[in-house]
Amino acid sequence: MKKTYINGVGCISTQKTFDTVFLEEAVVNHDQNVLAIVPPVYKDYISPAASRRMAKGVKNGIVASALAMKDANVEKVDAIITGTGLGCIEDSEKFLKSILDNNEEFLTPTSFIQSTHNTVGAQIALLQQCKGYNFTYVNGAVSFESALLDAKMQIEEDEAQSVLIGGVDENGDYTTALFKLSGRIKEDNKAPYDVLTSTTSGAVYGEGASFFVLENERKDHTYAEVLDIAIVNTLAENEIEAEIKSFLKSNNLEISDIDALVLGFDGNVAFENYYRNLAENAFSETPVLYYKHLSGEYDTASAFALWMAAKILKTQEIPEIIKVNSVEKPVYKTILLYNQLNGKNHSFTLITK
Incomplete structure (x- = not known):
């Protein structure tokens, strides 16, 4: 393939x-x-x-x-x-x-x-x-x-x-x-x-x-490889971590292999725990990033997130303005993006350098 x-x-x-x-x-x-x-x-x-x-x-x-x-x-x-x-x-x-x-x-x-x-x-x-x-x-x-x-x-x-x-x-x-x-x-x-x-x-x-x-071919100016995408309609807050683990496992990866996690925080307090739980628990040792304070929330805001993640892999730099925590990695190779809107339509996208 x-x-x-x-x-x-x-x-x-x-x-x-x-x-x-x-x-x-x-x-x-x-x-x-x-x-x-x-x-x-x-x-x-x-x-x-x-x-x-x-x-x-x-x-x-x-x-x-x-x-x-x-x-x-x-x-x-x-x-x-x-x-x-x-x-x-x-x-x-x-x-x-x-x-x-x-x-x-x-x-x-x-x-x-x-x-x-x-x-x-x-x-x-x-x-x-x-x-x-x-x-x-x-x-x-x-x-x-x-x-x-x-x-x-x-x-x-x-x-x-x-x-x-x-x-x-x-x-x-x-x-x-x-x-x-x-x-x-x-x-x-x-x-x-x-x-x-x-x-x-x-x-x-x-x-x-x-x-x-x-x-389908890698070039000198390639940003990243798209490894996998998964879409799940409904998930409870306590099911997210297990879902991510099985998604990573299907790509022979673990949480420790993720060099940055991009989350869709949008300021809606009713659904922020989907993101906060991940940032504070499973991914507390991983650089956690956000983007909707820059792009705003809209149905295809996750495309802006992919643009941002692709740029990070190419430049190997993370601007201060998008950091949620202060964790840093010497090199950024694999990035996971997770987004949801009002508790529904959960998406996981995995890209690698």
């Missing part, structure tokens, strides 16, 4: 994650409960005429995918696989609003056409003239992991040699307001919004697009 290597990465997020080395310009925002994207110069990648009609998520996806392809030195890929939780939610909102404003008459279909979840993958394929396998996964908080798993299987089975995968989500004003009402986002005017020391429910929200070029 062929191995799967990450050969290129591109990330547009709520931090400046392009045109920099690695998070040296990152800032933690304690004042906002919804973080906005740091936009790239779109006209460098998309013609202004086309850009005007595109939703934010589509533009970010196109730029992130272009950055990943450039990073991997590839012009063409065999397949494009995206994961998204809410798809192009802004266009969905626009269309629904125009239905109400116009009494269901005289509607322009543009927003409706562009509101589907697979718009991002389709636009990237059109720009690249890629006529291969093109698939979008909409599986809540494991949308990106589903795309990663599919890509890994494509490469292992020799169905594809290079696959572009990514996770994209955007914030829409109306949806954000609903998330605040339902308690999914922290209440307004309750700053500071600290992710690690939070005592309130709800998360600090964000948006972003992270893309990766996966290939």
